[in-house]
Amino acid sequence: MPVDLGALAPPGRSAVLVMEMQRGVAGDLTRFPELVEVCERRGVTENTAVVLSAARAAGVPVIHCTAAFRADRAGSHTGNCPFAVALLKDPAHMLEGTGAVEVLPALRDPGDLESRRYHGFSPFTGTSLDTTLRSLGVSTVVATGLSLNLGIPGLALEAVNLGYRVAVVTDAVAGVPDDYAQAVLKNTVSLLATRVTAAEIAEAWK
Secondary structure, three states, rough: OOOOOHHHHHHHEEEEEEEEEEHHHOOOOOHHHHHHHHHHHHHHHHHHHHHHHHHHEHHHHHHHHEEEOOOOOOOOOOOOHHHHHHOOOOOOOOOOOOHHOOOOOOOHHOOOOOEEEOOOOOOOOOOHHHHHHHHHHOOOEEEEEEEEHHHHHHHHHHHHHOOOOEEEEEEEEEEHHHHHHHHHHHHHHHHHHHHEEEHHHHOOOO
C-alpha cells in the first residue's frame, strides 16, 4: 500500500535529521574510504541535498547531528566498545575545532541547526536533540546520512522509543559492506521506520 507522506511527515510537524555527513566521515578528510565509495556510488550526498532543499523550501527544520571529540576526550566514554577503541587509536580523530567535524559544504545552510554529541553512536542520548525537536513541535523525523551500520538504526530506535514517527530516506543513507547495509534497511530499519526515497519526500513537501 502506498504511504501517505503528507500524513506521515507534514511540513509543520517534521524535521530532517542528517547523521554525520561531515568532512571527516563522508568528505575530503575521511578515515572511511570504503564508506565514501559507497556514498559516491549511491549518490548519498546528492540525494540528501535534494531532501534538504525541499525541506528548507517547505519550512521543515534541518538538524545536522554531528560527532566530535575533545582533545582530552572529556565527555566521551572511549573504552566501552571495540569500535570506539579502534577509532581513538588515532589521537587526531574528529577533533573539535578541526575541519573534520564540519558538515559537508554541499549540505550546509545558515538556517540549519546542529546537534553535536561527544559520546556514543546515535544522536539523542546525551544531547538536547529531543528537547529541540519538541520545542519545534516535531512528531516525525526524516533520517538521512551515516551509517546503516550503527548511526541510522540507532537514530530510528531511539526516536521510536521517544514517541516519534520515523522515515528513513533509503537513497540518502549508506553503510559497509553495501550488501549488509541493504539487508539492514530491509530487515531492521523496516521494523522501525517508513522507507522513502529522496524524490518521494521532496514531492510530498512541494
